[in-house]
Amino acid sequence: MSAAALSPASDSPSAGALRSAVVVGAGLAGLTAAVELAERDVRVTVLEARERVGGRARGIEVAPGRWVDAGAAYLGDRHTELHALLAACDLKTAPTEMAGAARFALGSPEAPAATVEGRFPPLNAVALGDLFEQLEELAAAVRPEAPWLTPDAERLDALTAADWAQQQLPHPDARLFFPLFLGEMMAADPAKVSVLHMAFYLRSGGGLRYLNAFAGGAQQDRVAGGAHRLCERLARRLLAAGGVLRTAEPVLSVEQSDGEVTVRTPEGSYRAQAAVVAVPPLLADAIEYRPGLPVRRAGARTGRGCAVKLHLVFPEPVWRAHGLSGWSVNAAGPLLSTVDDTPPEGSPGVLTGFVTGAEAHRFAALPPAEQRAAAVAQARRLFPVLPEPVGFHVTDWVNEPWSRGCYAALFGPGDWSALGPALTAPHGRVRFAGTETSTEFFGLLEGAVRSGRRAAAELLDL
Numbered sequence: 001m002s003a004a005a006l007s008p009a010s011d012s013p014s015a016g017a018l019r020s021a022v023v024v025g026a027g028l029a030g031l032t033a034a035v036e037l038a039e040r041d042v043r044v045t046v047l048e049a050r051e052r053v054g055g056r057a058r059g060i061e062v063a064p065g066r067w068v069d070a071g072a073a074y075l076g077d078r079h080t081e082l083h084a085l086l087a088a089c090d091l092k093t094a095p096t097e098m099a100g101a102a103r104f105a106l107g108s109p110e111a112p113a114a115t116v117e118g119r120f121p122p123l124n125a126v127a128l129g130d131l132f133e134q135l136e137e138l139a140a141a142v143r144p145e146a147p148w149l150t151p152d153a154e155r156l157d158a159l160t161a162a163d164w165a166q167q168q169l170p171h172p173d174a175r176l177f178f179p180l181f182l183g184e185m186m187a188a189d190p191a192k193v194s195v196l197h198m199a200f201y202l203r204s205g206g207g208l209r210y211l212n213a214f215a216g217g218a219q220q221d222r223v224a225g226g227a228h229r230l231c232e233r234l235a236r237r238l239l240a241a242g243g244v245l246r247t248a249e250p251v252l253s254v255e256q257s258d259g260e261v262t263v264r265t266p267e268g269s270y271r272a273q274a275a276v277v278a279v280p281p282l283l284a285d286a287i288e289y290r291p292g293l294p295v296r297r298a299g300a301r302t303g304r305g306c307a308v309k310l311h312l313v314f315p316e317p318v319w320r321a322h323g324l325s326g327w328s329v330n331a332a333g334p335l336l337s338t339v340d341d342t343p344p345e346g347s348p349g350v351l352t353g354f355v356t357g358a359e360a361h362r363f364a365a366l367p368p369a370e371q372r373a374a375a376v377a378q379a380r381r382l383f384p385v386l387p388e389p390v391g392f393h394v395t396d397w398v399n400e401p402w403s404r405g406c407y408a409a410l411f412g413p414g415d416w417s418a419l420g421p422a423l424t425a426p427h428g429r430v431r432f433a434g435t436e437t438s439t440e441f442f443g444l445l446e447g448a449v450r451s452g453r454r455a456a457a458e459l460l461d462l
């Protein structure tokens with residue numbers, strides 16, 4: 001046990017205002033909560049399992065001083081708390097580059113890709129229109145603040161999105177497009193999420209059109225320099241306010257007795273008047289609580305969002321000169337979609353590929369050389385102008401031990417009914433944060449910020 005790990009709780013819990021807190025997890029939610037508390041004179045210790053802060057926000061330096069997002073990337077105008085936090089941390093946003101035509105490879109793997117102006121897939125428009133209408137109706141009917149109270153919740157929570165598609169989508173084009181859409185929107189395999197969760201996710205994020213849109217939508221902008229910057233700035237603010245940040249210290253247990261909380265890691269024990277656990281549900285559930293939680297943080301069918309993010313780096317974004325946006329959607333993997341992620345400075349050219357849903361598991365299991373060969377070959381079929389990449393990066397979020405999937409946890413059948421009512425319930429002097437505890441913008445950076453602020457406010461009210 002290190003000396004710094006000995007942090008005696010000198011403050012009596014009956015002393016009135018909160019004076020000490022431990023925060024578990026230095027992702028955006030945990031750091032938001034930690035800074036809110038530390039800047040109000042609470043002595044805060046943040047315990048983070050990884051050697052870095054940021055969690056699902058992580059940057060990759062693709063050229064000296066040029067960063068791209070290996071994790072979270074996009075934000076829109078409705079992400080008001082995120083925008084406020086970025087401004088407070090003196091960070092700017094940059095618009096997502098989307099000028100030019102899209103590519104769609106929705107036929108057999110050998111068939112050439114189609115070049116299309118705009119982003120509507122070259123499939124049966126009526127069938128896709130019906131699909132989107134049905135999804136919008138489902139989302140509109142959800143009670144976003146309490147999905148388990150949605151009319152017909154029991155049935156919707158028992159049904160997987162794959163079952164729903166089987167029943168509701170007679171047209172083959174809608175059946176083809178639906179899993180691609182869900183993969184891109186939620187990194188979800190339709191067989192693994194309940195219809196209630198799918199509908200809730202769409203509603204919570206501002207609706208299908210908003211979530212899916214670049215200009216005017218949830219993917220309008222990126223954080224200049226990378227979303228991880230925000231977490232780094234927050235960590236700096238925490239330290240400046242006298243807080244302590246301890247990385248490479250996974251929390252094993254959270255114990256409460258005599259009005260104080262003791263949080264244990266392999267390095268030592270930390271005592272405080274209260275704690276915030278700000279980690280994804282599957283990881284929050286792996287922590288031991290004493291006394292035990294009345295309702296677990298995850299169920300047997302709570303799944304990992306499945307996405308592997310790839311970055312192919314070229315000297316220039318050559319596709320732009322050929323009138324292409326770099327955006328593509330593909331029926332066959334590994335790259336089920338691609339997007340232009342070139343830094344705002346204009347170089348190097350970065351094409352980001354998303355491997356999502358069931359395909360993510362298959363791809364993640366391949367040896368690195370095979371991953372590269374498959375991704376580069378497909379990218380060059382989609383964009384025949386591409387030279388050999390000068391850089392290639394794979395970020396496998398499915399198997400990241402301290403994320404266990406992304407973009408967010410997937411609530412499977414029964415999860416909302418069983419877990420939902422307890423998602424934000426206090427457990428003695430412990431509060432829960434993390435994007436999956438936010439019914440507004442669940443799964444997104446905005447949800448993480450809102451959850452962190454809520455948890456901090458709750459502790460300050462203790």
Ligand SMILES: Cc1cc2nc3c(=O)[nH]c(=O)nc-3n(C[C@H](O)[C@H](O)[C@H](O)COP(=O)(O)OP(=O)(O)OC[C@H]3O[C@@H](n4cnc5c(N)ncnc54)[C@H](O)[C@@H]3O)c2cc1C
Nearest residue numbers: 025027028029049055056072073074251406434435443445
């Ligand atoms: C590939 C990808 C793309 C995404 N795209 C977008 C996007 O475009 N826009 C958007 O808004 N969102 C996006 N997201 C989602 C976004 O990243 C998350 O919603 C957000 O970062 C979650 O923050 P959080 O603090 O709730 O959780 P996390 O970032 O997961 O933070 C939790 C932290 O807790 C730590 N931890 C876990 N267990 C323990 C333990 N036992 N002890 C101590 N520490 C622990 C973890 O290491 C981590 O640092 C994306 C995510 C990914 C991965």
